[in-house]
Amino acid sequence: QVQLVESGGGLVQPGGSLRLSCEVSGFTIGYSVIGWFRQAPGKEREGVSCISSKRGSTYYADSVKDRFTLSRDNAKNTVYLQMNGLKPEDTAIYYCAASSFDYGLGLCDLAQYNYWGQGTQVTVSS
Helix, strand or coil, X not given: CCEEEEECCEEECCCXXXXXXXXEECCCHHHCEEEEEEECCCCCXXXXXXXXXXXXXXXXXXXXXCCEEEEEECCCCEEEEEECCCCHHHCEEEEEEEXXXXXXXXXXXXXXXXXXXXXXXXXXXX
């Protein structure tokens, strides 16, 4: 059984930092396509940062480049999203997702992913 469990969300002031974690079980992240997504109320879910070992590439949305960093600890089977310089527009529920198969779609295309976590709330407000 594949499970993805996010943690690390919370309430922070603008300019603050958070590190989100996604602990994966039943799935080896080193062999997968992995992504972080977010969804604000009334808006579509969007890709934030995604990585593929097969493609040897990492994607960051323009809105988070130079502020967010995706990383992996393969020994812990955990993926992280370090978020610095947070802005109010970063407020959303953040989800991690994974797939063992590369469908050849955009790296952060929602259709690329089969397994999803429950989400963790990030709120950026003064």
